[in-house]
Amino acid sequence: MPESAAATPLHIIVLVKWVPDYQLERRIAEDQRIDRSGGVLSELDEYPLEAALQIREATERPVRVTALTVGPAGASAAAKKALQIGADDAFHLNDDALAGADVAATSTALRAAVEQAFASGDEDTEADAEAARLVLTGMASDDGETSAVPAQLAERLGVSLVTQATGISVEGEAVVVDRISASEQQKVRAGLPAVLSVTDQANDPxxxxxxxxxAAKKKPTTTWALADLGLSAADVASKTQVATADPRPPREAGEIITDDGEAGKKIVEFLAKERVL
Incomplete structure (x- = not known):
């Protein structure tokens, strides 16, 4: 048994997502969903992963960093990348019932996956059972960009939520967070367990x-289906459905203004017409 809070192990789960490669043109598949045949680790998820690694490097207490991803078979690439960057182990929830899942369905599945991952410690010790628990997410995903999953996940887990984190330190059984709001910089303290969303201003991944x-080749990755978490397809049924999806129309050619001495006037007239002024 740990003798003090400072010696208590810390288990950090970082949510990582496999998203369409932003360098490629996004296509809509026949099922009205984004074609995910090619993807990458969401860039915004590298910041919470880096934050977790910095926490581990800044303390002498045992810290386990776990990557957790939800998605099709290809999402294992996001877990693999997280292991290469420095996570200790990874979990991948892969189930056809989650295809096209909305935020509510995703947060439901994530709650069960997070709880299972936290419970998956070394069976020969009580370390994981005694560990302080922290979940880190990105500020948004590169595809959906709803920023709603952290709040829904925290609510389902029944734990504290801090968003827009730019700096994180763990002090015993609490986390101290620098965060940005609409008009001010804040420092807040929350007890563990907690869910934090980390911005792209927090660090340099x-x-x-x-x-x-x-080394990542020797790190374990565990794949689950919904049944492994005690969930059914009905439990993660999306509350929203995509009715139609069409490619964005090509951008029209812009208006070229030639400076014949009246260019300034023409620019002002154009901006006024577009209601920019």
């Missing part, structure tokens, strides 16, 4: 080196 890439 690291790149995996060759040694880390090779």
């Amino acid at each position: 690291r790149y995996p080196n060759f040694k880390a890439i090779m």
Whole structure:
């Protein structure tokens, strides 16, 4: 048994998402959903992962960093990338019933997955059962961009929520967070367990080196279906459905103004017409 809060192990779960590669043109599949045949780890999820690694490096207490992803088979690439960057282990929830899941369905599945991941410690010790627990997410996903999952997940888990984190430190059984609001910078303190969303201003994510890439091959990744978490397809039925989806129309050619001495006047007239002024 740990003798003090400072010696209590800390288990951090970082949610990582496999999203369409932003460098490629996004396509809509026949089922009215985004074609996810090619994807990458969401760039915004690298910031909470880096925050977790910095917490681990800044303390002498045992810290376990777990990557958790939900998605089709290809999402394992996001988990693999997280392991290469520095996560200790990874979990992948893959079930056809989650295809096209909305925020409510996603947060329902994530609640069960987070609880299962927290309970998946070393069976030979009580370390994980005694560990302080923290969930980190990105400020949004690169595809959906709702920013609603952290709040819904915290509510379903019944734990504290802090959003827009730009700095994080763990002090015993609490987390101290620098965060930004609409008009001010705040420092808040929340007891653990907690869910934090981390902004892209929090840090500079690291790149995996060759040694880390090779070490990641020996790190465990566990794949679950909904049934492994005690859930059914009905439990994660989406409350919203996409009725139609069409490609964005091509951008029309802009208006070219040639400076014949009246260019300034023409620009002002154009901006006024577009109601920019």
